[in-house]
Amino acid sequence: MAKEKIHFECSNCNHVSPKWLGVCPKCGEWNTFTEKREKKKSSKKHKVEISESDNSEVVRLSDVGTEHQERLSSNLDEFDRVLGGGFVDGSFTLLGGDPGIGKSTLMLQTAKNSPNLKILYIAGEESGAQIKQRAARIGLTGENLYISSNTDVQSVIHSARKLKPDLLVIDSIQTLFSDELTSLPGSIRQIRECSALLQQIAKKENITTLMIGHVTKEGDIAGPRILEHMVDTVLHFEGDKNHFYRLLRCIKNRFGPAQEVGVFEMNEGGLQEVTNPSELFLSDSDLEVSGNAIACVMEGTRPILVEVQALVSSSNYGTPQRTASGFDQRRLSLLIAVLEKRAGLHFGDQDVYLNVAGGLKITDPAADLAVISALSSSLKDQVVDKNTVYIGEVGLGGEIRNVSNVAQRIREAGKMGIQRALLPKSGTAVQNNIEINTAATISEFV
Ligand code: TYD
Ligand code: MG
Numbered sequence: 001m002a003k004e005k006i007h008f009e010c011s012n013c014n015h016v017s018p019k020w021l022g023v024c025p026k027c028g029e030w031n032t033f034t035e036k037r038e039k040k041k042s043s044k045k046h047k048v049e050i051s052e053s054d055n056s057e058v059v060r061l062s063d064v065g066t067e068h069q070e071r072l073s074s075n076l077d078e079f080d081r082v083l084g085g086g087f088v089d090g091s092f093t094l095l096g097g098d099p100g101i102g103k104s105t106l107m108l109q110t111a112k113n114s115p116n117l118k119i120l121y122i123a124g125e126e127s128g129a130q131i132k133q134r135a136a137r138i139g140l141t142g143e144n145l146y147i148s149s150n151t152d153v154q155s156v157i158h159s160a161r162k163l164k165p166d167l168l169v170i171d172s173i174q175t176l177f178s179d180e181l182t183s184l185p186g187s188i189r190q191i192r193e194c195s196a197l198l199q200q201i202a203k204k205e206n207i208t209t210l211m212i213g214h215v216t217k218e219g220d221i222a223g224p225r226i227l228e229h230m231v232d233t234v235l236h237f238e239g240d241k242n243h244f245y246r247l248l249r250c251i252k253n254r255f256g257p258a259q260e261v262g263v264f265e266m267n268e269g270g271l272q273e274v275t276n277p278s279e280l281f282l283s284d285s286d287l288e289v290s291g292n293a294i295a296c297v298m299e300g301t302r303p304i305l306v307e308v309q310a311l312v313s314s315s316n317y318g319t320p321q322r323t324a325s326g327f328d329q330r331r332l333s334l335l336i337a338v339l340e341k342r343a344g345l346h347f348g349d350q351d352v353y354l355n356v357a358g359g360l361k362i363t364d365p366a367a368d369l370a371v372i373s374a375l376s377s378s379l380k381d382q383v384v385d386k387n388t389v390y391i392g393e394v395g396l397g398g399e400i401r402n403v404s405n406v407a408q409r410i411r412e413a414g415k416m417g418i419q420r421a422l423l424p425k426s427g428t429a430v431q432n433n434i435e436i437n438t439a440a441t442i443s444e445f446v
Helices: 077-083 103-113 128-138 153-163 188-205 277-281 329-343 365-380 406-415
Strands: 004-010 033-039 092-097 119-123 145-148 167-171 208-214 233-239 245-253 261-267 270-273 292-299 302-314 322-325 350-356 388-390 420-424 435-439
Touching: 077 233, 077 245, 077 261, 092 103, 092 188, 103 119, 103 128, 103 167, 103 208, 103 270, 119 128, 119 153, 128 145, 145 153, 153 167, 153 188, 167 188, 188 208, 245 277, 261 277, 277 302, 292 365, 292 406, 302 365, 302 406, 322 329, 329 350, 329 365, 350 365, 365 388, 365 420, 388 406, 406 420
Parallel strands: 092 208, 092 233, 119 145, 119 167, 167 208, 292 388, 322 350, 388 420, 420 435
Antiparallel strands: 004 033, 233 245, 245 261, 261 270, 292 302, 302 350
């Protein structure tokens, strides 16, 4: 049943008030307010009727024509790889990442490497002069780059229609606004409305668009994931600000493989592509110390060799410390518990520090065996052979489990000059130049 809405109206000047008043605040008359009742319009239609006109169209899948998808290359191989071969014409992409990680730099670098692409860059965060300064740093003159600092979404669309760029870059979606809304730029409503308009223009007029978005502390692209379903591709630019490497990770891709990763290094001249990431994460020191072991983790479809370092030292406090950087702290505690229970090693009165070289964050369980090896090496103060790679997941029972892509990981190790590999018993792979050893349990291994 529709509800009734009650208000009071002054019979002298028609001033409306939600409650009854003795004096009208507008005209000053006494006792003029009378009650009015109004039926609230129900938002639901009670009866949906079947319309007589027929404008539906149903097509057999086999009769749907295949469109040839043109791809625009960014001329950065690592970027193209993550996109699945370049930007699809008319696609809508979201690039997220922490502030200062290098998102704007990546787009300027694309402009530099692709002088044939006409790029419209909506600069909501920096002035033209600041962009010019940065462009000079990476050696971009920018004949193909058009900059606008007007962040009203309607004028962005207007400029895009007029210029017809090959690529429209919005830096960032949090600075865009529509003046039809009262909320502030960066609010969820503004972000949603502006993105919806941009999406329409990308699809209807075939303007390839990339929006930059900052991430919140929780790691979501601000505007809690509302944008992710709207766009074709979601990319995440990540890295450690204290280190040089940056990973460009694909989280969703309607036009190619998701989970692909591109690796860059940030230095004075901007972002450099890293074609052999293992070099970046293996320390090249010849120092023979205990506690270091080499793991091979998969990032997307790429195997990367990385050095895991552990330091186990007697604890001075009641509760021993467990500190991990680049590795899940709870996983570290679990592996220590497995070593105690299944291999008889004692960490009860020892502080344990674990570090992954180069600032990489490891999530691949295949690194477990290298962590186990680094921990027991440091505890016993015995140096681990620098020429061995450790690959395997460790279970609660102390069993060493098989992992994916073993052959590919070993091939990468061979390429980097590693001579031996320690694998799970069931995961043997043949590789000519590498000596393969296996272990079924960690007690056998330790
Ligand atoms: P930026 O692209 O502005 O980050 P975002 O757009 O993601 O906020 O990157 C800025 C950082 O990169 C800044 O800390 C300086 C650094 N940087 C370099 O180290 N070398 C360079 O050549 C450039 C252009 C930036
Ligand atoms: Mg920026």
